[in-house]
Structures are given as C-alpha cells and as structure tokens.
Amino acid sequence: MKAPKSQQVRRLEAVIGLEVHVQLSTASKIFCSCPARLPATVSVSEIEANSHVCPICTGHPGTLPVLNRKVVEFAIQAGLATQCAINPKSLLARKNYFYPDLPKGYQISQYDEPMCRNGVLGIQLPNGEEKRVRIHRIHIEEDAGKSIHYSGFSVLNLNRAGVPLVEIVSEPDMASPAEAGAYLRELHSVVTFLGISDGNMEEGNFRCDANVSVREPGAELGTRVEIKNVNSFKFIEKAIEFEVLRQSEVLRSGGTVIQETRSFDSFRGTTVPMRSKEEAEDYRYFPDPDLIPIYVDGDWIEELKKRLPELPQQRRGRYVATYGLSAYDAGLLTSSREIAEFYDQVMEVLKKSTVDAELTQSAKTAANWVCGEVLRMLNETGQTLQTSKLTPHHLAELVRLLQLQQISSTGAKQIFGKVWETGKSVSEVIQGEGLVQISDPAVLKPIIDKIIAAFPGQVAEYRSGKDKLIGFFVGQVMKETQGKANPTLVNEWVRQALSSG
C-alpha cells in the first residue's frame, strides 16, 4: 500500500500508547554474573559473539537464577522519577514462547505484579505547552539473544541474553505523533539523567513499540495496532503518522481496523502487517518457581529517593527561573545529560568571573553558544563532549570576552573553530591569530573616513534620510578589518562622521 496523502484523508483523532524497553546499564546481567555492559568505547556489536555467556544465561538445565539487586534499584529509580507507586511486593513470571535466541524457552519478566504502577511523566510539547502522560506500569525483565539470519542458515549471539531491561508502559494518553515524540525524548532524558541506561538507540538500548488507534473525537477507544521495535525518534513519529492516516482511511471508506502487529518499513515510510490477533501467541504466564518475590520496603525507597539526581524537568525549571532562559532553550539544554552538565560547568566558571548583575546575560549567551555552535559541531563531527577537545573553560572564556566586548561575535566564531580544532586556550588562540577586537579610535577612525570618502553616493542618500544605510557603512568597516572592529563603536563613530561631514 502506498503512503496515503494527508490532504486526501480527513484524519480522525489519534490515540497513542507507548511501550518502551530500556536496557539498564548494570555491570552484570540480571540473573548471573556475566558482564551486561562493556567499556564505554566498545559496543555490543563489536565484541566476539557468545563471549559474555554462562550456563545460567544460556539456560542450561539445573542452573538457578539469582536476581541482581542493582536491577531492582534502577527500576525503583525509574519509578520514582515518574511518580509511580512502588509495589512493596512484586513477582517474577515466566513468559513462555519458543524462539532460538531464547535458550530457556521462556523469558523471565513480570506480569500481574510489576514493580511500579500509576506514574506520570510531564512532557513539553513542540508549542511549549506542558502535558502529563500517565504511566501504566514499569516492570523488569531479561533481554533475549540475537538471531542473525543468512540465506539457508542462522547464527545466534547470546551476549544479550539475560541483559536487564525495564519496560515502561504508558497509558494511551498521546494524541499526535509529535506528542509521542516529545514523550519518548523526555523519557530518554529521564533514564539517561538517572544514569540507569546509556539510552543508545542505535544499539537497541532504548526501543519502542507504538500502539495506535483512531476515533471520532470523544468516541470510545478504537481498535489498536501495535508497531514493533522502532529505534529512532524520527521513525517513531513517521510510523505513527502513517498509521493514523492509514486507519483513518480504512474507517472513512467503511472498513474496520483489525487488531494486529505491524512493522515499520523505514525505506518506504509505511507500516506493514507482521501478525494478526489470531496469530498472537498465548504466553502462558505464571510465577517463576525458581525466584522468590521481590520485597521493597519504605526505607529502601527513601534511600533511593535521596540519591535521585536533578531530573530534566527540574533542570529546565531552574534554567528558566535562575537564568531567565526561554523554555525552548532550557529544553534544548536538557535534551541530553551530557549537554546539561556541560552547560552547568560553563556557568560554574562564569559565576566566578562575572558580577551577579551580568550573570543572566552571560547565561543567555552561554546557552546560545551551547545550543548553537557546540551542538552544531557535535553533529557535524560525530564527536561527543567527552571525545572533543572543547572544555567548559573554553566556552566560559569566550562568553566572558564577548561580554566585555573584547571580541566580536564573528571573531568569537573564528576563535571557537580554532579552539575546537586544537584544544588550545582562548587567549592562546587570540594571540596566535591576532583576533583581539579593535576598539582603538586611532585605528578605526581613519578607516571610517576612508570608507565615507569612497562611497559619496551612499553618503548623499544617507543624508537625505535613508537611515538604514548606516548598516552598509558599518559592514564596509567590518569587512576592511576582517570582522575585528568593535561593531558598537564603529556604529557610533560612523554616525558621528556622517552627521558632522
């Protein structure tokens, strides 16, 4: 089926609920001591297949699982960060199905009694409004291995088998692809700020199933379709968008939506059927007799509450309240923990060298640079703040010099480029490149006079009332000085020269 065109279909109201699988970054797997996490520089796909396995995670008969306490703590933290009720007693259950990459023939998960219930996540919509999405439940489970299919045979890699996950299930509270995207981004920030997951979507460490239905505004919930395992924010929004239009079209043309599981074809931008409800498996869940219930008492919860870091929403609030940043900039800064921490470090340095009255201005300038040049360079070079040579000190120094008008913004960009490349300090670069801003009247005034003499036509126009031409003259002076002239001073002196001539 071709992608329906939005203008051809009157779209119905969308109803979206998301199930997100988050890989927890514990040192060891959920029921054995095999490593679950690799050195930061190595990705799971890079290590040798089946090198991180033992009899427990490969399901040998006679072995017994032992629950990793850290997994329980991480799940409680996820629950606390999303205002869930933490279940004092929860159960581990077997979810039975047969697939080669599931060595035991069942996955250990949670069913009737998950660890956390009834939470809420505040999200920021693209228009700046806040919305609350209810969390239905959060449970822990083990990941399966990975099958790789070739023509005629398949190979198995069980390094992932037994790696801990939390599944975070929302209520069907989102009403557009953009809302679903905002929810996912917020949830991603929350788990990465908590430090319970690296959130790496390419590695599949943060993946999402989207449940989508449509209805006439205000009507009962419609039949839902589940789109499986989409692993980028952009693709999730596209998959939902397609599905909303497809279902709207089905209903508009008198058909019925069938409950099924579909997958997203990122190449065509469409969803395609995987299996219908009739083909859905019966997992025959039952409590795992090898594992005792998980008991979580109030003291433990209190202790974990105390250890919660500042979460993205609180951080956004702090940036807006103490630095006067826009909600939009605050949102960009908190889109990743790395960026937010870098910004905080820049501000720490600036606080030492800036008088209070100027701190908000510096905070805004710093935010503009982090959200602008820094993010741009990270995107362009594929580096992270860890691997790049840029330090918070570099940026703080640049902001301070801009504030003192010792460098122009054009100059600052050149300096930034050099600093990024070499890791040298800002003052070293300025000295090496001769980029100090020119504010000396003995240098600038003769240049201004020369420019005025060179453009008599424009001078006459200016004097006959075409005020806007001031920009032309300032531009010429900036060009003459390779962007090093102090633009405020040039502006003032050009005006003086033109009115006195």
Ligand code: ADP
């Ligand atoms: P299952 O466990 O079979 O996947 P659930 O009832 O637990 O089913 O729902 C899974 C997800 O589907 C939840 O995120 C929920 O919000 C969402 N959901 C349920 N009903 C609908 C619906 N009619 N439209 C869209 N999403 C729905």
Ligand code: MG
């Ligand atoms: Mg489901």
Ligand code: ZN
């Ligand atoms: Zn193991």
